[in-house]
Amino acid sequence: MALGIRFKINFLLVALLFGLFGAVGYTQLSITEELTVEEMGRRGVAMLAALSVPCSIALANHEIERLDDYLAQFASSDNLPGIRPYRLAAADLVSLAVLDLHGRVLAHTVETEYGRVLADEFTKQALASDKPLVKKRLTAGGQKALFVALPIISGLRWGTLEARFSLERLEGKIERLRLHFLGITGLAVILSILALSWGLGKLVVRPVASLSRMAESLRVGDFSSRVEVSTRDELGRLAEAFNIASAQLHEYTTRLEEKVRERSQQIIEKNRELEEANRMLNEQAKRLEELATTDGLTGLFNKRHWMERVGSFEVMRARRGRHSLSLMMIDVDHFKHYNDTNGHLAGDELLRKLARIIRNTLRSTDIAGRFGGEEFCVALIDTDIDDARAVAEKLRKTVEAADFDYQQNQPGGKLTVSIGVAELDLDKDDLEALIDKADRALYDAKARGRNRVEVWHPGSKD
Known part of the structure; x- marks a missing residue:
């Protein structure tokens, strides 16, 4: 009967210790990973x-x-x-x-x-x-x-x-930790069995039950539980060892939780710093892009960016896909007279208002830019010459009907624009050739009385 009890106690001890260290070790390794x-x-x-x-x-x-x-x-x-x-x-x-x-x-x-x-x-x-x-x-x-x-x-x-x-x-580090933990656990179990096997008897059952309850508490994460030490023999020392281990685990867990909180706070602060830096970089990048690509007076693309955008992308896209691409060259009629009569500030406001009219008249896919002075250019994407002429005529009428300051001082009593229109020859033209065609058509519009739309044809003047 005594051997049976010893066997049962030893078996229970092995199970509890392996369960305890296994749960703690697995949890710790999982958290660490x-x-x-x-x-x-x-x-x-x-x-x-x-x-x-x-x-x-x-x-x-x-x-x-x-x-x-x-x-x-x-x-x-x-x-x-x-x-x-x-x-x-x-x-x-x-x-x-x-x-x-x-x-x-x-x-x-x-x-x-x-x-x-x-x-x-x-x-x-x-x-x-x-x-x-x-x-x-x-x-x-x-x-x-x-x-x-x-x-x-x-x-x-x-x-x-x-x-x-x-x-x-x-994974290699975790595996090495796992093997190390298994070795320590096995050694601890063997030592515990040897230490307790000498004190088996009637007085062993109650301390073992107490230790078992404590092990169960540790398994579920309650590191505050302690075993009452009533003897100074092996069971008493084991009880003290459990108490010390529990205290150390409790202290270690507390320190770990504190470190996790500190590290989490540090990460939060770093994330805030990174977010702020990212926001500032985005703002600077946006500002630099605006300065590099837009005209400061009208808000349209400047000539350099317009040429790069249309020449490097839209012309090549039209050729590859065999899509239509047309160009409008727009010039304010008698702009020098307007400037000389009303002043440069009034001239600047006229150009800003004309730019708004151009943006509101065009589609979102069309590309408008200020070509210089009072001259504007618009690339009409996927638009043939007939549709381009219709768009140009609509824009001309919109400008003619608009209410500009001091327009009564202009010849004819209205502020008007002349527009030259040309379509890209997909087999011959590059951007410079297309601009030259539209410019010739604009010259024809000026020569034929202004406030009109002219389409380029082979007989257009240089």
């Missing part, structure tokens, strides 16, 4: 946020080839800024890519991926999101990896940064 993955995700987002600054400038300037250089620099921990989170994130970096709004790879740390359209579920979610996206998932090869994505400019879908971080190093 989860916190580490979360921290890696935050560092990955921080790294991508830092990378998004030069990438946004490169995209704004259409310098796509520079994206590969930026990715190469950020993929190497030696070239990263001297900030610890960036270097730690780069240590597990597997790949880094810049995607356009359709998921096409503009730049990638793996050369063979360039130009490929990514259509996996994570990429679809990343392209649809205007916020950072972090997910832990399996790769095509079955390895665990952390995927991080971030819009290059918050709130604007210019492009998306996507990074993949390997979790193999983290």
Whole structure:
């Protein structure tokens, strides 16, 4: 009978100790792994946020080839800024890519991926999101990896940064901790059984039951429970050991919770700083873009940006797709007389009002700009010469009917415009040739009495 009780107590002790240490160890390892993955995700987002600054400038300037250089620099921990989170994130970096709004790879740390359209579920979610996206998932090869994505400019879908971080190093650390914990647990169980086996008897059952209740409390996370020490033998010492272990676990858990709170607060503060920095960068980028592309007086595109936009994109798009593209050249009739009679401030206000009329008359797809002085240019997208003439005539009539200050001082008592219209020859013309045609048509309109629309034809004057 005594051997049976000893066996039962030993069996119960083994089960409780393994359960106790297993629950605590598994919980601790799970928390550690989860916190580490979360921290890696935050560092990955921080790294991508830092990378998004030069990438946004490169995209704004259409310098796509520079994206590969930026990715190469950020993929190497030696070239990263001297900030610890960036270097730690780069240590597990597997790949880094810049995607356009359709998921096409503009730049990638793996050369063979360039130009490929990514259509996996994570990429679809990343392209649809205007916020950072972090997910832990399996790769095509079955390895665990952390995927991080971030819009290059918050709130604007210019492009998306996507990074993949390997979790193999983290999994290796967790596995080593797990083996270490199993060794400690096994040793603790063996020592406990040897220590308690000498004191088995009638007086053992109650202390063991007490210890069992305490172990159960520890298993559910109540580290405040203690065992009353009534003897100084092995059971008493074991009870003291349980009390010490419980106190240490309680202290450790308290410190860990405090550290987690402190770290969470630090992360919140850093996120606020990053958000503020991102907001300021967005404002500066927007302001720089406005200064570089718009005319300060009218708010329309300036000549340089208009020429670049239409010449580098719209003309080539029209040729590739065989789409119509027409151009209007608009000039204010007798503008010098208006300026000399009413002053330059009145002339500036006239140009601003005329720019508003042009914007309100055109479609959102048409591209208007100030070509210089009182001359404006408008690219009519997907518009043939007949429709372009109709648009020009509508604009001319709208200007003629508008109420401008001091218009009664103009010849004829009204402020008017002359408009030249031309259509792009898809097989011959470039932008300069199209502008020349529209300018000749404008000259014809001026020569034939002003306040009229003329369409370019081969006989138009130089």
